[in-house]
Amino acid sequence: MKYQVGDEFLQELPLILAGPILKHTELDSVTVWVALKQSCQVELKVYDTTNDGETVGNCSLEGERCTVSLGKYLHVVAITARSTEGHRLTNNRIYAYDLQFTFANLSPQTLQQALCSNSFPTVSISYFEHQKPTFVLPPNRLQDLQIIHASCRKPHGHGFDALPILDSLIETSANQPQHRPHQLFLTGDQIYGDDVADPSLWVASTLGDTLLGWEEQLPVNELYCTPQQLSPGERAEIATNQAGLTAGLHQKAEKVNSHLFSLGEYYATYLLAWSPVCWPIAFPKGHQVTRDRHAIKNWNRAVRHLRQFIYTLWKVRRALANIPMYTIFDDHDVTDDWNLNQAWCLRVLGRPLGRRIVQNALLAYTVFQGWGNTPEQFAQGQSGEKLLAAAQAWSASQGRDVKADQAIARYVGMPAKDPHTGLPILVRDGSVFILDRHPEALTWNYIVRSDRHEVIVLDTRTRRGYPADQKPIAPPMLLCPKAFEQQLLLPLQEIAEQTQIQTTFVIAPTNVFGLQVIDWIHHWNLQHEKVFSTDVGDAWNINVEALAKLLTTLFEERQQVIILSGDIHYSSVARLSYARTHSKLQSVLVQLTASALKNEEILTRLIHTRLKDWLLPEKVRHWIGWINPPNMVEIPAKQLHHNRQLLTNSDWHCVLEWIPGNSVQTYAYTADVLSLIAPWKRAENAKWKWLQPLMWWKSRWFQDGREVIGLNNLGLVHFDLLDESSSGKVIQDLYWFSSWYPTQVVYSRFESQLRPNQSLLGNFRF
Structure with missing residues (x-):
C-alpha cells in the first residue's frame, strides 16, 4: 500500500x-x-x-x-x-x-x-x-539567563516527546523577557537516519521523491535502485553489506531495516520532525502492508507512538518559532557510529552506497540545520552559497550532474577517495590520522556570544583523530590536534579579551564523563573488539590522551567551564574539581547532560529509579595527569595515599563527583497538561488507572532516583548568584512526564557550585 x-x-x-x-x-x-x-x-x-x-x-x-x-x-x-x-x-x-x-x-x-x-x-x-x-x-x-538544551529525539521512541514542554515553558512566561527561555541548544540526533520505524520510512520515501520531483538512483549491487524499490522493513542486508553501515551488526538488523538512503528521504524526515503538515491523516493497518506477523505487530506499535508524536507537533512548531535554536549533529543525524573509528571510515566511505548515504545526510543537515547555525558561511561568495548552488544544480539535473555531485562532496567535507583502492584518504596530524578535507569545506563548529556568556559548539564527528599506531578499531581523539587548536584554544583565547563574559559553555555532543558502569562496558567491549555494539570511542574518557588534552586546554584559559552534552539517553549533573600540583591554580568543570527528548529505553528507565542508588551508586573518582605529553591515570581512592611519588611528579589532579538531584517537584504551570497527551492515549491511561495502586514500581517514591533522569526529558539551565562577582551555582531543572500520574509534568532540580570542591581535592596529599 x-x-x-x-x-x-x-x-x-x-x-x-x-x-x-x-x-x-x-x-x-x-x-x-x-x-x-x-x-x-x-x-x-x-x-x-x-x-x-x-x-x-x-x-x-x-x-x-x-x-x-x-x-x-x-x-x-x-x-x-x-x-x-x-x-x-x-x-x-x-x-x-x-x-x-x-x-x-x-x-x-x-x-x-x-x-x-x-x-x-x-x-x-x-x-x-x-x-x-x-x-x-x-x-x-x-x-x-535561561538556556534550554536537549538531544536524541526519535519519533517512534518510547514515552512522550519532551520537546513540546518547551512550548509550555515559553507560553507561561512569554511576556516576561527576564524569565522566558532565551536560547535552545539541541546537542545531537535531531533526526535518526538509522533505527527508522517502517511507517516513518513509508511516509518519508514517497514524500521525498514527490518533493524532489524525481527518483534518486542509488548504487546497489553494481546496479541502481530507486528508493521505492527498497521497501520499508527490507533494507537490512543492503544497509549492512552494500553500504557497510554498522548499526545492524551483532543481530541488530531491526536498526537498519528501514534506514534512510536517499536525499529525498533525509529531506522529508526533517520536515516530519518539525512540522505536522506533511504527515498523513491516517496510517494503514499493519496487515495492509505486510503479511509477516512480527512485522505487523511492530508496524502497529510504531504507528501508536507516531500518532502521539504527531499530536503535539504543533506545539513543537510554535516553540521553535519563538526561541533561537542552535544545533550540532551527532551520529544518528547521519547514521549510527558515524566516523566512530578508522575501521568505520574504511568500511563505509569505501563503498559507493555508503558514501552516497553519508553525503545525502550531510547535505540535508547543511540546508536544514547548518545554514541557520552559521548564516555567514552562506553569504555571497562563501562556501555555503556555492554548496546551495550545487544542490540546486544536482536536483535540476535529477541527480545526473557529476560536477554538482563533486561540488556537494567538496563543500560538505566528504574525504577524497584513493583512485586505486576507492578508500577514503587519511592524512597525518601529529600522531593520528584524519580524514582529508577540502580547504573550502564548511566548518560545523561555531560560537554563540552574548554580554555575559559564551557558547563554544564543538564538531566531534568530522574532525576526529584516529591513532596511527593502533588497530583501526582503536578509540579516536574526538578532536584531532588541529581541531583542538581551531575549535577550542583559539576561540578561548579570542573570547578572553571580552572581560564582561562571566561563564563559558562548551557543547560536547557526547559525554565527557559517563556513568562508571558504562565505562566498564566500553572497556570490556573494546577488549573483545565489539566496538560497534556500544559506540566504544564516543565517550571522551575512553581515550585518556584526548581527555587530558581537553581538560588542560580548557583550564589553561578558564577557571570555570560548563559542558552541555546529550547522546546517552539519561540526564545528570557531574562536577570536576581540578588543581595544578605545584601552583595555586584551581578550576571547576560542571557537566550538564540532557537526553533523551524521545528515546527512553528499559535500561534508562531502570537507572532512573532508586534501584540504581541502591545497587550502583556513583563513587567519587580521582585522576592525576600530565600536560606534555597529555595523559592521565585514574587512581582508586584507597591507593591515593600510597602513590606519593607519582602524585608529586604529576602536573595536575582532579576529582569527579555526581551531584544528586533534589526531590521531584510538580511543574506548577502545567499541573494538567492534557494538550500534551492525545485523547486515545488519555483513554488508555484511564483504562488502567484502577491498577495504579498495585504498580509500586511506578510510584513517586520509587521513581524519585537521585543520580539520573532516565525518562524522556528537557533541560533548563539557569544560575543562582548572590551578586555579579559571585561564582554561585548553576542549576539544571529536568522536566519529564511522571509515571505515577501520566498527565502531569514534573521536574528534578540539580544544583552544583561553580567552584572546586576543596574537601575532595584535599584527598590528594603531597
Whole structure:
C-alpha cells in the first residue's frame, strides 16, 4: 500500500511546509529558516514591541532572500535581517518578527496566509494576539539567563516527546523577557537516519521523491535502485553489506531495516520532525502492508507512538518559532557510529552506497540545520552559497550532474577517495590520522556570544583523530590536534579579551564523563573488539590522551567551564574539581547532560529509579595527569595515599563527583497538561488507572532516583548568584512526564557550585 502523495495532495497543503524556525540571533542580525512548497522571495522584518510584547512597534531589522530550489516542491531559505540605519537590538526586551512571500506571477502572501490552507485552516505560532512570533535576547545579568538544551529525539521512541514542554515553558512566561527561555541548544540526533520505524520510512520515501520531483538512483549491487524499490522493513542486508553501515551488526538488523538512503528521504524526515503538515491523516493497518506477523505487530506499535508524536507537533512548531535554536549533529543525524573509528571510515566511505548515504545526510543537515547555525558561511561568495548552488544544480539535473555531485562532496567535507583502492584518504596530524578535507569545506563548529556568556559548539564527528599506531578499531581523539587548536584554544583565547563574559559553555555532543558502569562496558567491549555494539570511542574518557588534552586546554584559559552534552539517553549533573600540583591554580568543570527528548529505553528507565542508588551508586573518582605529553591515570581512592611519588611528579589532579538531584517537584504551570497527551492515549491511561495502586514500581517514591533522569526529558539551565562577582551555582531543572500520574509534568532540580570542591581535592596529599 503506497502513501498517496501527489500534486493534488500538495495543492491542499499550505505554502509553508515547515517553520518558521528562529535561528542564529544577535544584537545586529536575526536569521529565520523556512521550508516552502513554491519558489519565491522571502522578506523578514524584526519589530520592537511595547506593553510586554502585546503591541508591535517600529521595524528595527529587515532582509530578503530568494529560496533555494532543492526539488520541485521543496524550496528552503534561511533569511537574515539586519539594520540599514545602524539599529541594534537590546537585552530584556521582547521583539516580534514577520515574513512576507513574493512570487513571480502571484499576489504576495503574509505569514498567516502562508501557514494556512484548506487542510490547515488555523495555525498558531505566536503567544500574542498580534499572531507574530517573538523572541528575547540573552539578558545582561547572568542570573537571569535561561538556556534550554536537549538531544536524541526519535519519533517512534518510547514515552512522550519532551520537546513540546518547551512550548509550555515559553507560553507561561512569554511576556516576561527576564524569565522566558532565551536560547535552545539541541546537542545531537535531531533526526535518526538509522533505527527508522517502517511507517516513518513509508511516509518519508514517497514524500521525498514527490518533493524532489524525481527518483534518486542509488548504487546497489553494481546496479541502481530507486528508493521505492527498497521497501520499508527490507533494507537490512543492503544497509549492512552494500553500504557497510554498522548499526545492524551483532543481530541488530531491526536498526537498519528501514534506514534512510536517499536525499529525498533525509529531506522529508526533517520536515516530519518539525512540522505536522506533511504527515498523513491516517496510517494503514499493519496487515495492509505486510503479511509477516512480527512485522505487523511492530508496524502497529510504531504507528501508536507516531500518532502521539504527531499530536503535539504543533506545539513543537510554535516553540521553535519563538526561541533561537542552535544545533550540532551527532551520529544518528547521519547514521549510527558515524566516523566512530578508522575501521568505520574504511568500511563505509569505501563503498559507493555508503558514501552516497553519508553525503545525502550531510547535505540535508547543511540546508536544514547548518545554514541557520552559521548564516555567514552562506553569504555571497562563501562556501555555503556555492554548496546551495550545487544542490540546486544536482536536483535540476535529477541527480545526473557529476560536477554538482563533486561540488556537494567538496563543500560538505566528504574525504577524497584513493583512485586505486576507492578508500577514503587519511592524512597525518601529529600522531593520528584524519580524514582529508577540502580547504573550502564548511566548518560545523561555531560560537554563540552574548554580554555575559559564551557558547563554544564543538564538531566531534568530522574532525576526529584516529591513532596511527593502533588497530583501526582503536578509540579516536574526538578532536584531532588541529581541531583542538581551531575549535577550542583559539576561540578561548579570542573570547578572553571580552572581560564582561562571566561563564563559558562548551557543547560536547557526547559525554565527557559517563556513568562508571558504562565505562566498564566500553572497556570490556573494546577488549573483545565489539566496538560497534556500544559506540566504544564516543565517550571522551575512553581515550585518556584526548581527555587530558581537553581538560588542560580548557583550564589553561578558564577557571570555570560548563559542558552541555546529550547522546546517552539519561540526564545528570557531574562536577570536576581540578588543581595544578605545584601552583595555586584551581578550576571547576560542571557537566550538564540532557537526553533523551524521545528515546527512553528499559535500561534508562531502570537507572532512573532508586534501584540504581541502591545497587550502583556513583563513587567519587580521582585522576592525576600530565600536560606534555597529555595523559592521565585514574587512581582508586584507597591507593591515593600510597602513590606519593607519582602524585608529586604529576602536573595536575582532579576529582569527579555526581551531584544528586533534589526531590521531584510538580511543574506548577502545567499541573494538567492534557494538550500534551492525545485523547486515545488519555483513554488508555484511564483504562488502567484502577491498577495504579498495585504498580509500586511506578510510584513517586520509587521513581524519585537521585543520580539520573532516565525518562524522556528537557533541560533548563539557569544560575543562582548572590551578586555579579559571585561564582554561585548553576542549576539544571529536568522536566519529564511522571509515571505515577501520566498527565502531569514534573521536574528534578540539580544544583552544583561553580567552584572546586576543596574537601575532595584535599584527598590528594603531597
